[in-house]
Amino acid sequence: MRRAQASTVARQPAIRGRVRRVFSGHALNAIGRSTALGLLAAAAAAPAPSPSAPSPRPVFESRLSLVYVTVTVQDRAGRVVADLPASAFEVREDGQPRPISVFSRGGDEGLDLDVALLLDTSGSMTSELQSAQRAALAVLEKIPRLRRRTVISFDTDIRFWKPEADPMALLSEVMAARPPDGASAIRSAVAAGIEDLRRGGSARGALILLSDGVDFGSQVSETQLFRTIEGANVGIYPIPFVPLGWASGPSTYRPGTVGRSGGGFPTTPDTLAARGFLTRLANASGGLVLLPARHRLAGALDRLLEELASQYVIGFAPAAATPGRSHRLEVRVADRRLKVRHRERYLSR
Template sequence: MAARLSFNKILFIMLLLLISIPILAQDEDKPVKVTTDLVTLTLTVTDQYGRYVSGLKKNAFTVYDEGQEQEITFFTDADAPVSIGILFDISGSMSGEKIQRARKALERFMNISHPMDEYFLIAFNSRAQLLLDRTRDSEALLRKLTLVRPKENTALYDAVYLGIERVTRGAHQRKAILIISDGQDNSSRYSFKEVRNLLKETDVTIYSVGIMDNNDSRDPIGLQGQAFLDELSSVSGGKSFYPQTSVEMDEIFERIAVELRNQYSIGYIPKNFQPDGRWRKVKVKVKPPKGMSRLIVRTREGYYATPTIKYK
């Protein structure tokens, strides 16, 4: 009798396990949502002559969030790879020498960049097209650009919107976008305001290289395009450039590549954080080492107070 009862108990336990296992498996398959209040900033530090300053320690930086000093909980100055969106203008206004100069300078940029950088290539004329997604093959990217022919109008705003969406999904912690364009938009569905608002929701740094000639700099559409590029770069802590010669263009692309390899990343959890969706202004100050004059720090202007959601 005892043996029979033991067998029945064992059978009952096995049935319970069979019922329980699928339920457990279903729970494990569901992504776990984790919210965090950590704010991350990418910093570029230069001296008064524009030279990059490396080797600073965490205690050299002070972060203010809505005017209140914060405790830096994350800090690194490692030469780490970056997820980079390359936005290349192939509209009719980029024909001839403009696009040839830009291709050559981009090759220089990629030769100097971190070998593990991840690239997204978006070409745009009347519409924005993702030509390459998440690649480390710089040669493949450059080959893609040899096949394009400039034509049609310019959907610059759409290209930037798509670029932000794609690069935020990149594998690396730091994200950047390099815009290569004459800045003239005449074919986008998205507006200036929509692109700017999307950018302000991210920690993507934008660098823009305006490929303009003398006519562009006097044309109202050209001036509007320049204002757009300047605004995006300023909001994100990046920079915009307007080379006049091929030599200047090569130097600028080289400078951007070097900058991406000489940045600091810091993080902090804001005091009295309230996820109310408001825009919060951020300011970072840097104390120069003894014997060094005033330093200049660039970073994004702020962030929206919403918790970051990550899935594990």
């Protein structure tokens, strides 16, 4: 299957010109071997952007020793609260208060956002793929103050695309590059997307994942993936798509025309595990699962845009610790009626 995919790309010059790089075969195995500490060490060792490269604000580039945490605050009705001062926040590392060194609100001019869009192009997504891609590319065009954006499609392979093309042209090429019955290497793709944002020097990232959530063929374990999440200030926003042939609940599940690569249908435990997996991704990273995707997608996208525009970024100097150690994060606000969401842990460098 991978040989067929490689030949497909080679036969289409337009696709070859748009794809920045492809992970397949041995490259995917390398992601599995290097993910977690090895992957994070490589990202941390990557050179900082050159002086000529665009920079959102010098404070983020010059204070590389700080830990950054993106924070979303909501009231009891679920509305985002975007106008709190720095004095309203308290940061704790492993239960101990830490002074806030950097504070920015979503409305601040210099608070740029790096976005990675991950599109599941596996066989199980066939019936929903086009609408998912169109919706996600439309979101990327609307998100304000983007410093950089990355478009990644994944199935058996992981492809990084150059997003400068017209969205419709890019969508067409992504569709043409996919195999008919590809696997779904979700964990490998998410790990690769996080690494890409880190290598770009992102102080605030968002990863939008459009997928049915069933992993099949990843070389990255769930433990490795969550270790990678701890090493980056990247919120993950899954938008689940339930393909035709899947029912809305376990009691009414019925097999349809959607199958796994190599034969067989996703089972009820598959769907339940997928939902739990996507929820854990969002919780660990401070992101949010946006539901439902099929009939109320516009509302889910509006909620995503509102949240990204209303977040806070807090930077603090961590206590001295052994590199690679995992630390618990807690951000509190003075008004206990408000709900705070952020990534759960970080890895010391």
